[in-house]
Amino acid sequence: MEPELRSFLAENFLLGEEFRGLPGSASLIEAGIIDSTGVLELVGFLEETYDIEITDSELVPENLDSIDKVVLFVGAKRNSGRTT
């Protein structure tokens, strides 16, 4: 799902060429890629695209603040069978 996620971020947040080189481990907030509204949009994208429901307790940087973390988190959610 990483290419799909990168594509969403690039298109939704109008990111330029430099985004291509962003390491998967980089903080999306610290890199200035997303802000609080961006988190809202990212959560909506993940829920809709991957048919998962993200609970309030899961809205933490450990799950959502880098491409690597998002990939791991969504993968775990889908594997756990807690899809809607």
Added chain:
Amino acid sequence: MSAVAPGPAEPLTLAALDIDCELVSAQIVDALRRIVSQELRRRGAVVALSGGIDSSVTAALCVRAFGSAHSLALLMPEADSDEKTLHISRTVAETLGIEALHQDITPILDATGCYVRRNEAVRELIPDLTDEWKWKIVLPSVVGTDSYRLYALVAQSPDGRTVEVRLPAKNYLTIVAATNFKQRVRKMLEYYHADRLNYAVVGTPNRVEYDQGFFVKAGDGAADVKPIAHLYKTQVYRLAEHLGLPGAVLDLQPTTDTYSLPQSQEEFYFSLPHQQLDLCLYAHNHSLPAEAVAPAVGLSVEDVSRVFRDIEQKRRATRYLHLPPLLVEPVPELEGSGRAERN
């Protein structure tokens, strides 16, 4: 204008926000006179009174600067305004001895589709919501958690049932965009009266609001001069007392007066009571460590660190609100053009 910052080892106290009210008032009044008459070439001030402390203090300072004959108050409630708003605003205007023009802006907002657009976005989430329901949007507290804080819609049915749902980005942005009509309509009317009288529009943000981007661009963020934007809210309250404003203003808790359910500024945006936020912002601005401010605000060091991070995050997120229209190339013949100045 505030006391000297304590050293890093000294614990912070509210005394850090002490001001000499007479001196601060005199400085603002002098600055207002100079800015309005010499830089703006205007002859007086228009101030929108919201019933809150900031606009009341601003109006009082304008009266000191320009006299009651050259200060105009505008009272512009709408369908969701608290009934107290108009009463308190009138009391302030009477206390200051200034003319107060009242215009209910509900018909204008109806014409823009403010309520219809906003309510449609709400009903997508709560389909059985009717006009009799009351609702607001809220932000979870910054204290005690590192979770991302996402806005939720809280609605109350006529029989007292409460529904809370997380706001998807599309609905959140639509609700805010529609609600922003309120601040923009008010500003349009402020400039109408300023234009016809050759007055300046005087903005009313305090330091926390200005710093943290708690305003609508081209709405309450627009003004010719913002005389209390350097003062912490605690200091604005002290000035209010000094300027002799009515008790009804001094006793009021800061609200947004924007949604049908009562909504504090704390739950909509700031996440902390203003006294705590003032001290945290002061400490952060003076590079004081979280350890120095934690005892004064009754928070853990970890929570103060969270507040510091939230202050920075809001500055980043709202930088755009402060920017003037940006030019691709400067127009050097006009002073300041093309520079990314804060407005």
